[in-house]
Amino acid sequence: MVHVNGPNKNSFTAMASLKQAFQSHNIVLIGMPGSGKTTLAKLLSEHMTRQVVDTDVVITQNYGDIPSLFTVSEDHFRKIETEVIRKASLAHGTIIATGGGAVTRPENMDYLARRGIVFFIDRPIELLYQEVEIKDRPLLTDNRDHILELYNQRLPLYRQFSHHTINNCGTKKEAVDQFVAILKEKYGLQNNQ
Ligand SMILES: Nc1ncnc2c1ncn2[C@@H]1O[C@H](COP(=O)(O)OP(=O)(O)OP(=O)(O)O)[C@@H](O)[C@H]1O
Ligand SMILES: O=C(O)C1=C[C@@H](O)[C@@H](O)[C@H](O)C1
């Protein structure tokens, strides 16, 4: 029996078998803009042959580019994001990469945790400064120091809403290895299934 810390703890214990439970669950990545959610979701999907849904990509494809949606208002973007997250959360066995601000609306995290194992991608702030591409991230374009403010505001939320943390301070492969180790140890991942 697997004990999972955090929200929506017991869907695993209720399922007939661990394997069945694991295969029906989504793997959800949350974390700061530029922390590596999109990148690691793709690498993990190659490793596990699961599909990726990247909510920022779905938004862009269906509603237009993110900076333009923010031009209407942040609330306009957030409503769209919530609807995209709601739909993405209905999937089974998918890897869901979220936008950095998904944690700012608790209903998003409710949807994602219903059948999601939620991983916080924790990338040190110095590395976010170095690598984050601010052009497509409207909340960061006016002032790079805003990253620190967002980090301080959101860190407690990323912790609160995640079941596990990936310390993305080494190579991308090391980060993927951390996912695999947790999925094997806690959820019975075998042969990448
Ligand atoms: N472990 C790592 N080593 C080197 N570069 C990394 C690592 N993790 C992420 N990066 C780089 O950081 C940048 C941002 O990553 P990515 O776009 O995946 O972030 P994100 O969390 O999806 O951001 P957003 O919330 O804005 O969508 C990319 O250039 C990616 O290659
Ligand atoms: O941190 C945020 O609030 C955001 C991060 C990006 O992934 C996009 O979802 C959008 O730019 C908002």
Ligand SMILES: [Mg+2]
């Ligand atoms: Mg992304």
